[in-house]
Amino acid sequence: LNEYMEKERDEYLKADTYERTEERQDYRNGYYERDYMLSIGKIKLRVPRTRSGEFAPTVFEKYRRCDQAFALSMLEMVVNGVSTRKVKNVVEQLCGEYVSKSFVSSLTEKLDPVVKEWASRSLSTDYYRYVYVDAMYIKVREHHKVVSKAVYIATGLNEGNKREVIGLKVSHEESYEAWKEFLNELVGRGLQSPKLVISDAHSGLKKAI
Numbered sequence: 682l683n684e685y686m687e688k689e690r691d692e693y694l695k696a697d698t699y700e701r702t703e704e705r706q707d708y709r710n711g712y713y714e715r716d717y718m719l720s721i722g723k724i725k726l727r728v729p730r731t732r733s734g735e736f737a738p739t740v741f742e743k744y745r746r747c748d749q750a751f752a753l754s755m756l757e758m759v760v761n762g763v764s765t766r767k768v769k770n771v772v773e774q775l776c777g778e779y780v781s782k783s784f785v786s787s788l789t790e791k792l793d794p795v796v797k798e799w800a801s802r803s804l805s806t807d808y809y810r811y812v813y814v815d816a817m818y819i820k821v822r823e824h825h826k827v828v829s830k831a832v833y834i835a836t837g838l839n840e841g842n843k844r845e846v847i848g849l850k851v852s853h854e855e856s857y858e859a860w861k862e863f864l865n866e867l868v869g870r871g872l873q874s875p876k877l878v879i880s881d882a883h884s885g886l887k888k889a890i
Contacts (some may be wrong), residue, residue: 687729702728759792814833814890815833878890
């Protein structure tokens with residue numbers, strides 16, 4: 682890899698060491714050390730530099746693409762319900778490298794705009810004949826303690842008989858006001874009046890429907 686980067690710098694400069702030529706683009710400026718992760722473990726490379734600082738070996742561009750793919754794999758684990766602690770342990774087993782839980786958590790923040798776009802998408806392009814509404818309770822870590830919260834879920838059956846989650850919202854508890862707000866948001870996003878709404882017998886939910 683060191684030899685490969687050296688050749689790349691030669692090609693970039695268009696001149697060998699100490700060679701005088703009108704085609705020369707820049708001048709050599711030593712090396713700097715950088716760690717590089719391979720499947721066999723970590724190695725230390727001597728990365729060649731130029732005076733202008735514009736030369737960049739292609740080795741690390743390939744590494745960056747691999748790094749992005751690895752980050753996406755970690756995100757997929759999180760989406761599928763794997764805890765940040767388990768993701769951290771998997772990374773350490775695969776790479777022998779320590780990854781903090783806060784790093785994994787910061788990665789999941791990249792999902793926020795994706796989820797927000799999905800959650801606010803228009804519902805006017807499909808007609809949902811039947812809509813199922815219900816709440817499930819999940820444990821959430823909030824202000825350094827674990828609390829129980831209600832997740833309101835609306836599932837629609839479209840004209841192609843495909844079920845689709847059309848709404849999702851987290852609230853402190855089930856109440857008429859919260860259900861009414863949730864259903865109004867669905868209408869505001871373009872939900873047309875269905876033939877039937879299916880729910881349990883929660884009085885606040887029935888009143889909101």
